[in-house]
Amino acid sequence: MSFLKVSGTKIVDKDGKEVILRGAGLGGWMNMENFISGYPGCEFQIRAALADAVGSEKSEFFFDKFLEYFFTEDDAIFFKSSGLNCIRLPFNYRHFEDDMNPRVLKTGGFKHLDRVIDLCAKHGIYTILDLHTAPGGQNTDWHADAGTHIANFWNHKDFQDRTLWLWKELAEHYKDNTWIAGYNPLNEPTDPYHTRVIDFYDQVYKVIRAVDPDHALFFDGNTFASDFSYFGDVYKKWENSAYAIHDYTLFGFPSSPEQYVGNETQQRRLRRSYEKKREWMDKAGLCVWNGEWGPVYARKEYDGEKTEAINEERYTVLKDQLAIYNKDRLSWSIWLYKDIGFQGMVFVSRETPYMTLFKDFLAKKHRLAIDAWGADETHIRSVYQPLVDLIKQEVPERYQAIYPAPVWKLQDRIGRLSRNILLSEFMVKEWAQHFVGKTETELDEIASSFKFNNCLFRDGLNKILKDNASLVAESA
Numbered sequence: 001m002s003f004l005k006v007s008g009t010k011i012v013d014k015d016g017k018e019v020i021l022r023g024a025g026l027g028g029w030m031n032m033e034n035f036i037s038g039y040p041g042c043e044f045q046i047r048a049a050l051a052d053a054v055g056s057e058k059s060e061f062f063f064d065k066f067l068e069y070f071f072t073e074d075d076a077i078f079f080k081s082s083g084l085n086c087i088r089l090p091f092n093y094r095h096f097e098d099d100m101n102p103r104v105l106k107t108g109g110f111k112h113l114d115r116v117i118d119l120c121a122k123h124g125i126y127t128i129l130d131l132h133t134a135p136g137g138q139n140t141d142w143h144a145d146a147g148t149h150i151a152n153f154w155n156h157k158d159f160q161d162r163t164l165w166l167w168k169e170l171a172e173h174y175k176d177n178t179w180i181a182g183y184n185p186l187n188e189p190t191d192p193y194h195t196r197v198i199d200f201y202d203q204v205y206k207v208i209r210a211v212d213p214d215h216a217l218f219f220d221g222n223t224f225a226s227d228f229s230y231f232g233d234v235y236k237k238w239e240n241s242a243y244a245i246h247d248y249t250l251f252g253f254p255s256s257p258e259q260y261v262g263n264e265t266q267q268r269r270l271r272r273s274y275e276k277k278r279e280w281m282d283k284a285g286l287c288v289w290n291g292e293w294g295p296v297y298a299r300k301e302y303d304g305e306k307t308e309a310i311n312e313e314r315y316t317v318l319k320d321q322l323a324i325y326n327k328d329r330l331s332w333s334i335w336l337y338k339d340i341g342f343q344g345m346v347f348v349s350r351e352t353p354y355m356t357l358f359k360d361f362l363a364k365k366h367r368l369a370i371d372a373w374g375a376d377e378t379h380i381r382s383v384y385q386p387l388v389d390l391i392k393q394e395v396p397e398r399y400q401a402i403y404p405a406p407v408w409k410l411q412d413r414i415g416r417l418s419r420n421i422l423l424s425e426f427m428v429k430e431w432a433q434h435f436v437g438k439t440e441t442e443l444d445e446i447a448s449s450f451k452f453n454n455c456l457f458r459d460g461l462n463k464i465l466k467d468n469a470s471l472v473a474e475s476a
């Protein structure tokens with residue numbers, strides 16, 4: 001077994017044979033996220049709140065069990081049987097470094113990461129290591145686990161230096177592992193100046209290469225992996241590197257401007273928005289990896305009778321995206337492998353202890369639209385409209401678009417700050433309170449809700465992925 005390499009526009013094995021990586025992201029695991037696992041706000045907040053509520057011993061026990069059950073050998077077997085060959089593994093820097101004890105490696109961080117990498121390898125699945133959360137927050141959203149919309153990673157050299165230190169440690173640890181297809185040094189940067197991200201990549205490239213000359217690097221574009229327009233000819237300095245877009249389309253979300261029927265105009269729009277993201281790579285003849293994409297799905301408990309029709313529409317979007325990717329022989333990683341029922345290939349059954357315990361709380365979260373991802377907030381829009389109106393009235397139009405505009409419209413910014421950050425913050429203790437008085441056995445049962453055999457399958461999605469795997473195998 002030898003390392004995969006980037007050669008021109010392709011990923012190849014040791015014989016120069018093309019390998020197309022098709023897989024999914026293990027979001028919500030070593031970087032937990034609100035809509036994936038059902039808590040409010042950010043991971044660092046719920047971890048602190050749980051420790052406050054039940055003590056640090058029980059809290060650590062619960063999270064360790066959660067990490068263990070979230071991905072086991074059954075998951076690897078199912079994943080492989082879906083015709084997929086690569087898992088993107090997002091992780092939070094906090095597993096490896098404590099903010100109060102910087103630059104001291106927490107070796108316990110490797111416990112589950114090593115375990116899952118080895119399990120995947122055993123079943124012939126490559127992995128890509130994705131630093132989803134860096135000190136200070138490398139982007140403006142909840143999944144950077146910073147608790148704020150200011151991506152302070154770009155404002156403090158020390159946050160960047162700590163991340164360089166961490167990548168050196170990780171590269172040392174994994175440099176000989178040929179089942180790791182590569183490193184994805186930073187998920188979805190949002191650098192308002194567009195240049196600091198390139199400087200950082202250049203530094204991280206050097207730090208990793210000094211200890212690990214072999215693994216491929218996958219660099220996300222700026223502004224949530226969508227924009228390479230400032231990258232110029234920097235690629236000439238970086239060998240064995242691919243470039244990652246995240247190809248989400250509005251058509252796959254409740255905020256879609258129209259019903260998606262896959263007509264010619266809609267397909268053209270789908271392709272155009274994808275091509276725009278990869279323009280720079282195509283001009284320079286570089287390798288593209290689509291590190292995240294995929295629709296979200298309707299749920300019976302919230303969307304009622306419309307559920308099936310909505311999901312059929314989303315599957316049409318999914319198939320049309322796959323057709324585009326197949327034509328380009330694109331490597332991709334769909335978002336998401338497992339969650340509590342919004343986007344994952346598999347999801348925790350509503351009958352489990354976790355979902356029963358949080359039934360009412362989850363309904364409240366949905367009613368208040370506090371998770372930003374795929375939220376339909378039309379029913380509570382009037383509450384926030386006065387704030388939108390006030391800003392529109394008092395702030396000159398030319399100052400209303402703050403980066404990451406235009407990706408974030410004024411309405412989105414207000415939603416992120418007022419619901420996803422502020423309102424969520426008020427619900428953190430309430431989430432933790434659900435665990436008070438539970439014994440270790442009960443905590444174990446709650447965590448085991450995330451085990452593969454306690455999950456249901458999103459059959460429509462899995463069938464499309466499996467059929468696609470057979471299709472591409474035939475035409476290979």
Ligand SMILES: O[C@@H]1[C@@H](O)[C@H](O[C@@H]2CO[C@@H](O[C@@H]3CO[C@@H](O)[C@H](O)[C@H]3O)[C@H](O)[C@H]2O)OC[C@H]1O
Pocket residue numbers: 027033141143187188224226246248249250292373407
């Ligand atoms: O952890 C993931 C996270 O990586 C992912 O981030 C979001 C990606 O999409 C961003 O918005 C898109 C920007 O480009 C436009 O063309 C698309 O229409 C938008 O969807 C969004 O701001 C990021 O938060 O999201 C899911 C998380 O679980």
